[in-house]
Amino acid sequence: MTDLRVDPDQRSAREVLSWSRAGVDPALRTAVDRLPDSMRAVAGYHFGWWDEEGRPTGADPGKAIRPALALLAAQAVGGAVQTALPAAVAVELVHNFSLLHDDVMDGDTTRRHRPTAWHVFGVNPAILAGDALLTLALDVVAGSGHPKAREAIRMVSASVQRLLDGQSADLAFEERGDVRLTECVRMAEGKTAALLGASCALGALFGGGRPDQVEHLRSFGEQVGLAFQFVDDLLGIWGDPEVTGKPVYSDLENRKKSLPVVAALTSDTPAARELDSLYRSEQLTVADLARAAELIDLSGAREWSQGRADDLLASAREHLRAAEPTERAARELDAVARLATARDH
Template identity: 50%
Template sequence: MANAMAAIEPALRAAVDRLPETERAIAGYQFCWWDEHGRPTPGRGGKGLRPALVLSSTAAAGVTAEHAIGAAVSVELVHNFSLLHDDIMDGDVLRRGRPSAWAVYGQKATLLAGDALLVLAMDVLAETSGPRAPSAIRSLCQTLLELAKGQSQDIAFEKRPDVELLECLTMAGRKTASLTRYACSIGPSIAGIDSRTVQHLQDFGYHLGLAFQLMDDLIGIWGNEKRTGKPVGSDLLARKKTLPVVAALASSDGARARLAELYASPAPLTPSDVRAVIGLIERLGGRAWTEAEMRRQLDAALSSLDAANLDPAAADELAEMASMAVRRDH
C-alpha cells in the first residue's frame, strides 16, 4: 500500500496544488504533508488502501496500472473528503495521530476544504478517464449517493433504540464498502474489461469494505490509540450503534437490558460507564460476533476474487492486501 501512495503522490500533490490557498493548506494538512503552519512534516498519512486497490485491481485485470493513476488519485481525494466531513459530524478531535483538521482550522473552513476535494476528485476523474469519462463519473456519483445515505443512517441510528443487525450491516456497506467496491472496479471499467470480471471485482471490494469496517468498529472499542492514531471510545461516548454494540443488543441475555439502559440514558457516559459498556458488549457476544463476521466477509471477498479468474500473481497481491487491511495493528 505504501508503494501505491508513492506512485500516486506526484499526481495527488499536483491536483491539490490547483485548490485555492486556504483549501490547499487544509488538504495538505489532512494528507500529513505539512503542519498547520505549512512546515513539511514526517508524519504518516493514510494507509493508502483505496488507491492501492485501484492500481492492483487494474493490474490484475491485465491493464498497465499507470493507466489508473488518475482514478486512484480521485478515489483518495474522495476518501479524504469523507474523512474531513466525518470528523466534524462525529466530533473526533484526533486523526492520524494529531489534531483533526477541523480542530485546527475550524468547522466551516474544513467543510469547504472537503467540498473542494470532492469537486477536485470529479475533475481529475473527468480529465484522466478518456472516452469512458461519463460512465466513470456517473459511477462515482452513484457511489457518493450510497456513501451519503450510509452516513445519514449512521447518524440517525444514534437516536434509535431499535436498530437491527441487518440494517446496521447495510449501513456499513453504504458508508464504507461502497467506496472500496468502486476502487476495485473503476480501473478495469475505464480500461474496458469485460463486465463479468468487473462484477467479481466489485463483489470483492464490497465484502472487503465490510470486513474493514468490522475491524474498524473493533478498534474503536478495543484499539490502542497510540498505535492507531485514532480516538478510542469516542463512538461509545457518542452512543453510536456500531456493529459490536448492535450485535450485543441483539442478545437474549438479561444483561442486554443494562446495556440498553446505559445507551438510552440522556446523561453523558462517565469513564466507569464506558468500562461497563465495554464489558457488557463483550459479555453479550458483540465482540465475538464482530470478529466472526469480519472473517466471514473476508472469506466472501477472497471467493469473489477467485471467481474473477485474474492473473495469479496479481490476484495473490490483492488477496494479501485484503488480509493486511483486516490485520491492522490495534
C-alpha cells in the same frame, strides 16, 4: 512521475501500499495544488503534508488502501497500472472528503495521531475543504482522457451517494434506540463498503477489464470493505490508541451505534439490557465506558463481529477468483485485503 511498474519479486501488503503511495502521491499533490489556497491549506494539513502554518511535516498520511486496490485491480485484468492512476487519485480524494466531514459530524478531535482539520481550522473551513476534494475527484476522472471516463464518473457519483446515505443512517442511529442489526449492516455497506468496491471497479474499468471482471472485483472490494468495517468497529472499542490514533472507547463515548454495539443491544441478553441503560445515560464516565465494552463482550457481539469479518473475507476471495485475475495481482489483492481486515490495523 514516479515509476509504477511492478517489481519482479513478490511484495508484502505493506510493500504494495508503499509502492501505491509513492506512485499516487505526486499526482495527488498536483491535483490538490489546483485548489484555491484556502481549500489547499486545509486539505494539505489533513493529508499530513504540512502543519497548520504550511510548514512541511512527516505526519502519517494514512494507508491509502483504496488507491492500492484501484491500481492492483487494473493489473488484475491485464491493464497497465499507469492507466488507472486517475482512478486511484479520485478514490483517495473521495475517501478524504468523507473523513473531513466525518470528523466534523462525530466531533472527533484526533485523526492519525494529530488534531483533526476542523479542530485546527474550524468547522466551516473543514467542510468546505471536504467539498473541494469531492469536486476535485470528479474533475480528475473527467480530465483523464480515458475512453471510459464518463462511465467512471457515474461510478464515483453512485458510490458517493451510497456513502452519504450510509453516513446519514449512521447519524440517525445515534438518536434512535431501536436500530436493527440489518439496518446497521446496510449502513456499513454504504458508508464503507461502497467506496472500496468502487475503487476495485474503477481500477478494473480503467485497466480494460470485461464487465464481468469489473463486477466481480467490485464485489470483492465491497466484501473486504464490510469486513474492514466490522474490524474497525471492534478497534473503535478495544483498539490501542497508539495504533488507531483515536482515544480508547472513542466510539462508545460518542454513543455510536456501530456493528458490535447494535449486535449487543439486539442480543436479548442481560448484558444487552444493561448496555441499553448505559447508552441512554446523560453522561458516561470512564468506568461506564469500560463497563459498556465489557457488556458488548459478554453479549457475544465481539465474537460474532470477528466471525462475520472472517466470513466476509472468505466471500471476497471467491469473487476475486471468479474475476480470473492475473496471478500476481490476485496474491497482492488478497494480501491487501488481509492487512485491511487485520485485528491490529
